[in-house]
Amino acid sequence: MTHRIETSTCTACGASQKACPNEAISHKGKLFRINSSKCKDCVGDYDEPQCEDVCPSGSCTLM
Ligand code: SF4
Ligand code: SF4
Numbered sequence: 001m002t003h004r005i006e007t008s009t010c011t012a013c014g015a016s017q018k019a020c021p022n023e024a025i026s027h028k029g030k031l032f033r034i035n036s037s038k039c040k041d042c043v044g045d046y047d048e049p050q051c052e053d054v055c056p057s058g059s060c061t062l063m
Contacts, residue, residue: 001062002039003051005032010059016051025051034060 005016005025012030022045024038034051041062042049051060 019050
């Protein structure tokens, strides 16, 4: 399982992209997405998924 971004609620603030230790989050304009081949759910880097922790709109969730 990896994390995904719910685009309908994402406000494109950019916080998740900055917080990701694996550079798994990219964007085209206001459309932010998580590359599932790069997302490791923060295992080995943090106790909690960083994108989920910092997202103000609760848009980063497990698939
Ligand atoms: S769970 Fe961690 S590795 Fe996966 S996208 Fe979020 S911050 Fe990046
Ligand atoms: S932190 Fe949340 S609202 Fe901000 S860009 Fe990431 S997914 Fe979107």
